[in-house]
Amino acid sequence: MTQRPAPESTVRGAFGDLLPHLPLFPLGTVLFPGGLLPLKIFETRYLDLVTHCLRTGQPFGIVALQQGAEVRVAASGDETVRFEHAGCLAELIDCDSPQAGILQVRCRGLQRFTVSQIRQAPDGLWRADAVLQPADLAEPPKPEFQASVAALQRAIETLQGRDQVPFLTPYGLDDAGWVANRWCEILPIPLPTRHKLMMLPDPHARLQLVDGFLRRHGIVSD
Template sequence: MITDAATAFELPLFPLQSVLFPGGLLGLKVFEARYLDMIGSCLREQTPFGVIALKKGSEVKAADRTPVALESVGCMAELIEVDSVQPGILQVRCLGTQRFEATHLEQQADHLWVAQARRLPEDETVLPSEALLGSAKGLANAIATLKQQGSVPFLEPYQFDSAGWLANRWCEILPISLAAKQKLMELPDPLVRLQLVDEFLRSKGVVV
């Protein structure tokens, strides 16, 4: 992980009970004042915010003040669409860009979480090995099936020749636990990430 203090920057956070991967699409319905203000600021300044998974608690401010615990690694999100469907509610579409490590977390007076963050290295562009080509073919088939059902979960262009892109897209649609998705997202080696996904797919008979 990056340890150079000069790379640290302040990043507003949107904690979720899900994991955002680089290159992934995320839709949000925003209605709490702290997040409406955050989205407005990101729009004006053309800056990202951080999506980080919850280990404990909820993204919605709870009346019983349930403690919140956050993961230390998340993914930055870039706004690509913001629509005001009705007063006080925004429908937001984001693209996951780069992973970050939250080295310090602080909750502001408006209850918005802010991190001192450091960017983590982007995945190297690595071709899937021949043994993993079944995962690429399987994802192409899954995308075709989803399109027939009227769902387009991934942003084009598709990168079937990238081990990291393949692993990330599979992780988004596989029925695995939040903790498992978090561990996979954190892995620095995209080929190892795809190998683990491939093992899971083979164990379920998705890839033979």
Template sequence: MSAAPAPGNAAGGAATSFTTAETATLPLFPLQTVLYPGGLLPLKIFEARYLDMAGECLRSGGGFGVVCLREGTEVRRPGAAPEQFEHAGVLARVDDVDAPQPGILLLRCTGTRRFTFDTPKQEADGLWTAEVRFLPDDPVLPPGAEFQGVADALGQALKALDAEGVQLCEGAPRLDDAGWVANRWCELLPLPLSARHKLMLQPDPLMRLRLVDDVLRQRGLVTG
């Protein structure tokens, strides 16, 4: 399922009705990307299974789970290899939707909570679902003096992107939040999907930021 910029004229998209639950049954959307909490995800949807999924999300105020594809393709094709994906992901909240023509939906989504699951189930229409267990949210911790350079560099990068009309996040940057800073760098850096997935699951936001700091220093993007 290809990603595409979603327009701003939208309807619906309230917070999910189960964001405080410990478990939930979620529809899964395997994609060749890793969604992070707080990250934006524009999607262009045209497969029947995902059009139905999006419709149900809009009716219920619920969301869907974005999981990273390991094998297979986002769009089902005859003779294609079966989808193989990671057994962990992030709950996507649908914020905006537009229907530019029949059979196509443009969604604008935001990543919320991380989750894991054991055994996914494929429905008759091809949609994957799973009973997921939500993981704890990152505690809000300051980057501290050790990682202030990483936060400052992100602030500069976000300003440069904004000048080019590229939006990486909603609202004001949270440069005083180590987990938020680490997540936005993980989205920006050209990391392999497997590395992005492992960093997303790292339970300690300061450790995640430390690993990002190592990559930035190796690339000469942060010094001192």
């Protein structure tokens, strides 16, 4: 997978590329690099965020919720919200407005990051200083994982037959990180586990864990 250039506002530091004031979008899901994320936007804080990103081309950060709701449930905004201090950058790839005050958008996962100096604006939007993490190196899956690669290809063909397209093209079945990430997106695994897999820096280790899950559940075999 080709590594994209960092946003122009990125500051290069001793511990990685820093994105100051990155807007965050806490969700009850995990976005993986190269992943597809459809969103329905109707809250003012996120409508403003998406409008800004459409205008500037800048990404925002998706972080997995640990506690609280995606939508503000208290007018005072004082509900408790906790989320992971790491996530994945998202870029907007298309946007539609089916009715006034609602945006239907699709996002692509870019690069992983960790955050610090988290703060919340009066409008409820979270921001943080983010440090980008190294992207996966594009390396072929090891021979012992070829059964998992073949199973993913069959899963893609089955989903396409049902007019379901959960992955962005081009497909990267020759890329260990891509295969691991796509399995992580569709397997029924707990959200905290999914997050840990996303942040695992070694794509082969990630694929090994996925392969073990598939074998334990009889999805693949030698």
